[in-house]
Amino acid sequence: MTNHSSQSTDLTSLNIAVIGGGLTGLFTATLLERAFNQGQNQQSSxxxxxxxxEKSRSVGRLATxxxxDSxxxxxxxxAFGAQFFTAKTASFQQFIKPWLKTGLLQPWCAQVVTISPVPEDENHNETLIxxxxxxxWSTQQPRYISIPKMTAWGRVLADKLAHTTIKFQTRVAPLAQYTRPEVGKQTELFDDTGTSLGWFDWVICTAPNTQAVELIANSTFAQKVDITKPRMLACYTLMLGWDKEQPLPKALNNQPIAGWxxxxxxxxxxxxxxxxxxxxxxxELLPSVTIHARNDWSEAHVDDDIDMVKAQLLEAAQQLLHWNQSNAPSQIDCHRWRYAATVIDAHDKDKHEGLGALIDRQHxxxxxGDWCGQGNIESCYQMAQEAVTAIVSY
Structure with a gap:
C-alpha cells in the first residue's frame, strides 16, 4: 500500500469520526473516500x-x-431551510457535475422582484401592489436546487458512501483526549449517556459553532477561542399553502409582474x-409559498413563543400578499432555526474570507462547517476540502 507522498497519511489505517451529518459532514466523508480511491491500489480491499x-434521524440539513391533500x-x-445554492469556484462546479448530469441538481432561473407592504390607509385601493x-437569475451565474426535494441530494450523497457508517440519533458528549501508546494518539468519543463510541485517529466536528463550543469547551483544542468569533443568527420560516381550486392572493396571481x-x-x-x-x-405541487423572516428580527425573538411569532409573521405576510377570507392560505406552518446565518466580527476576521477550517494537528x-466560511453550501464544500487536505497531508 502506498502513501500519497512520503509525508502523507496512509488513509487505509485511519479510523475517522465526523460529528454531524449535515452537508459539511457528507462532503467530508465523500472527499475522504475519493482521496483514498485516487491514492491507493484499486485491487486492495x-x-x-x-x-x-448525527443527532437527528436524517442527513443533509437541506430541509423540506x-x-x-387527501x-x-x-x-x-x-424548502424551509436553504432554498438554493451557488457554485462560484471551479472545484465546486466540478464536484456537482455528476448530479447535474443526472438531473438531481437543476439550475433555477428565477424571476426576482422587490416587494413592500402597502400602508394601512392605502388598502382601500385593491390594485395597489x-x-x-x-x-x-441566469445560467451564467446559476442558482441550483435539488429535485424533487432539497433533501434529496443529501440522501444520495449518503447512499453513495462506501466506507462510511452513519449512526443516527447519536449525541456525542464533549471531547476529551486519551492516548493509547500502542497505536499512537487517539481520541475516545462517548455519547451523552457515557457509552463509548470508540477510538478515533481524527475527529472532525461539523456542528454549528454554538454546539461546537459545547463539544470543545473543556478540551485543550488549540484554536478554541476562534470558534466563538462567528455569531450565528436565527431565522423563522413561515410556510403557506393554498387548495387547488382556491384563488390566490393578488400579489401571487402573476400581477402586476407576470410569473415572479x-x-x-x-x-x-x-x-x-x-x-x-x-x-x-x-x-405538480399545490400552491406553496415559503417566507423567511429577517435574521435580526428572528434573533431578537428567538426565545418567544412560536405561536406568537407565527401570528406576527402571518400578519406581516397578509399585509404583503393581500389575502382576504376567500383566498387566505389553508395550510400554515412555522419553523424556528436557531443557527441560520453567520456573522463574523470584521475586527476579528475579514468577513469575506471567513475563518477556514480550524485544525489542531497535535490532537x-x-x-x-459552513460558519467557518461564508455560511452557505459552497462553504460546506470548501471546509470539507480543507479538512481532508489536512488529514491526507499529515
Whole structure:
C-alpha cells in the first residue's frame, strides 16, 4: 500500500469520526473516500473507516417539509431551510457535475422582484401592489436546487458512501483526549449517556459553532477561542399553502409582474418570499409559498413563543400578499432555526474570507462547517476540502 507522498497519511489505517451529518459532514466523508480511491491500489480491499455521528434521524440539513391533500393526492411542499445554492469556484462546479448530469441538481432561473407592504390607509385601493422587477437569475451565474426535494441530494450523497457508517440519533458528549501508546494518539468519543463510541485517529466536528463550543469547551483544542468569533443568527420560516381550486392572493396571481418566483421584501419583518410550485420540476405541487423572516428580527425573538411569532409573521405576510377570507392560505406552518446565518466580527476576521477550517494537528481534531466560511453550501464544500487536505497531508 502506498502513501500519497512520503509525508502523507496512509488513509487505509485511519479510523475517522465526523460529528454531524449535515452537508459539511457528507462532503467530508465523500472527499475522504475519493482521496483514498485516487491514492491507493484499486485491487486492495483495505480502506479507511469513517463514522458519521448525527443527532437527528436524517442527513443533509437541506430541509423540506410537505403535506399531502387527501382529496387530490397532491402535495404542498416547502424548502424551509436553504432554498438554493451557488457554485462560484471551479472545484465546486466540478464536484456537482455528476448530479447535474443526472438531473438531481437543476439550475433555477428565477424571476426576482422587490416587494413592500402597502400602508394601512392605502388598502382601500385593491390594485395597489408594490412590486418592482429586480433581476432574472441566469445560467451564467446559476442558482441550483435539488429535485424533487432539497433533501434529496443529501440522501444520495449518503447512499453513495462506501466506507462510511452513519449512526443516527447519536449525541456525542464533549471531547476529551486519551492516548493509547500502542497505536499512537487517539481520541475516545462517548455519547451523552457515557457509552463509548470508540477510538478515533481524527475527529472532525461539523456542528454549528454554538454546539461546537459545547463539544470543545473543556478540551485543550488549540484554536478554541476562534470558534466563538462567528455569531450565528436565527431565522423563522413561515410556510403557506393554498387548495387547488382556491384563488390566490393578488400579489401571487402573476400581477402586476407576470410569473415572479422570488421576492426581496422591503420595510417589513419579512426578508424573502419563494414560490415553491414555480420552481423547476415542481409543477405538480399545490400552491406553496415559503417566507423567511429577517435574521435580526428572528434573533431578537428567538426565545418567544412560536405561536406568537407565527401570528406576527402571518400578519406581516397578509399585509404583503393581500389575502382576504376567500383566498387566505389553508395550510400554515412555522419553523424556528436557531443557527441560520453567520456573522463574523470584521475586527476579528475579514468577513469575506471567513475563518477556514480550524485544525489542531497535535490532537488530530478539526472543527469545520459552513460558519467557518461564508455560511452557505459552497462553504460546506470548501471546509470539507480543507479538512481532508489536512488529514491526507499529515
Amino acid at each position: 483495505c480502506s479507511p473507516h469513517i463514522t458519521i455521528f 417539509r410537505y403535506r399531502t 382529496s387530490t393526492g397532491k402535495n404542498w411542499q416547502w 408594490n412590486i418592482e422587477h429586480k433581476e432574472q 418566483d422570488v421576492a426581496y421584501v422591503k420595510d417589513s419583518i419579512l426578508d424573502r418570499v419563494f414560490i415553491e410550485h414555480q420552481k423547476p420540476s415542481h409543477h 488530530r481534531w478539526i472543527v469545520s
